[in-house]
Amino acid sequence: MGKTIKFKDTYPSATNFFSEWAEIGKDEGMETAHMGSVNFMFEQLKTKFKNSFSALDVGCGNGWVVRKFNKVEMCKLSMGVDGAEKMIKKAETRDLSNQYVCADIMQWIPPQKFNIIHSMEVLYYIENPSAVVNSIYLEWLDKTGCFIFGIDHYIENPSSINWPAECGVNMNTQPINYWLNIMKEAGFKNIQHWQTGIKKDWMGTLVVFGEKCD
Numbered sequence: 001m002g003k004t005i006k007f008k009d010t011y012p013s014a015t016n017f018f019s020e021w022a023e024i025g026k027d028e029g030m031e032t033a034h035m036g037s038v039n040f041m042f043e044q045l046k047t048k049f050k051n052s053f054s055a056l057d058v059g060c061g062n063g064w065v066v067r068k069f070n071k072v073e074m075c076k077l078s079m080g081v082d083g084a085e086k087m088i089k090k091a092e093t094r095d096l097s098n099q100y101v102c103a104d105i106m107q108w109i110p111p112q113k114f115n116i117i118h119s120m121e122v123l124y125y126i127e128n129p130s131a132v133v134n135s136i137y138l139e140w141l142d143k144t145g146c147f148i149f150g151i152d153h154y155i156e157n158p159s160s161i162n163w164p165a166e167c168g169v170n171m172n173t174q175p176i177n178y179w180l181n182i183m184k185e186a187g188f189k190n191i192q193h194w195q196t197g198i199k200k201d202w203m204g205t206l207v208v209f210g211e212k213c214d
Helices: 014-024 028-044 046-050 064-070 085-094 129-140 163-167 176-186
Strands: 053-058 075-082 099-102 114-120 141-151 189-196 205-211
Touching: 028 046, 028 064, 028 114, 028 141, 028 189, 028 205, 053 064, 053 129, 064 075, 064 114, 075 085, 085 099, 114 129, 129 141, 129 176, 176 189, 176 205
Parallel strands: 053 075, 053 114, 075 099, 114 141
Antiparallel strands: 141 205, 189 205
């Protein structure tokens, strides 16, 4: 089963950490920093965009990926969920067309199931990511839905290893195989992974994709 890491009580929660980012406007750089990786993920989802679909962005921040999904012609519903209240308030202020929820993703059950679930730079902030991946598979995804996520903090990307101490926030530091295994353990099929944006001293964003085939 997925490994649980004991987080330091002296570090703030990730939701408090990112609420502070929203306060000081640091969230503005997230779209610029992660757009290349999210564009790559959207390319992997192109076949899913051919029919009407609903999408959920987990850890949506100020809502930029929710808005990006909404621009896809066949998107019938785009929703975002985040535990940082000030991020959600920013998203709602900017965007009256889509739906946003402030909730603890460890406890939250969405009001409906989705065809596509996306997450960028979120899962390693969770002490037990396998529990969230299991919930996504069992409770959040439609019976033929898919889940795609990207993370920059993983063992094979050595430039990211010191981030927990540098940022002063808990991160779940794991190898690539850990992320693939928790997808497999949850029940996902057709699991694929990539490292996108590789350059000198940077092993890229780890992107993992899986399908629910009930």
